[in-house]
Amino acid sequence: MLIVGLTGGIGSGKSAAAALFAQRYGVPVIDTDLLAREVVEPGTPALTEIERTFGPEVIEPSGKLDRGEMRRRIFADPQVRSRLEAIVHPRIRALATERIAALNAPYCLLVVPLLVEGDMRAMVDRVLVIDAPPDQQVARVMDRDGNDEALARAIVAAQAERGHRLAVADDVLANDGTLLQLEAAVAELHKHYLSIAQTRECGL
Structure with a gap:
């Protein structure tokens, strides 16, 4: 394909x-923005690692990732982006590969x-x-x-x-x-x- x-x-x-x-x-259509949300849902290993790396302040009271806080940190410090990408990108790639393999088009x-x-x-x-x-x-x-x-x-x-x-x-x-x-x-x-x-x- x-x-x-x-x-x-x-x-x-x-x-x-x-x-x-x-x-x-x-x-x-496989949208990696949607996959990125999926891999950091509450209870996922990625979100646990994000909290451990960046602190509880990046987690909302609901247990979800505080995207606004992460966005502010990323634009304040480029190293934050690199550390976040190291956590989520391998998981996004793996999920995208899995979804593509299931297609017939x-x-x-x-x-x-x-x-x-x-x-x-x-x-x-x-x-x-x-x-x-x-x-x-x-x-x-x-x-x-x-x-x-x-x-x-x-x-x-x-x-x-x-x-x-x-x-x-x-x-x-x-x-x-x-x-x-x-x-x-x-x-x-x-x-x-x-x-x-x-x-x-x-x-x-």
Whole structure:
């Protein structure tokens, strides 16, 4: 099965694009953001290790991970990000591998926000970058998450530089226009990936 790694900066429209692939064409989508939440559910080994590493202050009274507190710590100290990733990333990779192995489809999307920055590049056959201008990303993050502009810009800046993402892309989907334009681009990519998958299946 062809595995397409879908990535892009925060606010680029990764979720919107992935939803179109899934809803219009039935393409299986494995979203590592959702897997990341799954591996740190209360009672999981990852959450226990996070609490042991960062202290009880990062755990809400409900027993869930306090994502806001972790986010603040990550942007205050880059080493915190590295330590957190060392705990959760191996578990996310293992769960993604398990979910992919259970699929039966010409191709699937593996949505990895930090595909370029992280260590999951080897899991995918092609890289699809959803691209949007930085100012548009910032505006979307502010609108979606209620962040102020300074925090939104810090979040965007903490990710891979736009040019670096585009340099490693096999395919680029520009998401700076209308929904109709996004839908048309997804339709073309779907045909493209089906063609690639069929060629691989024939051993060509």
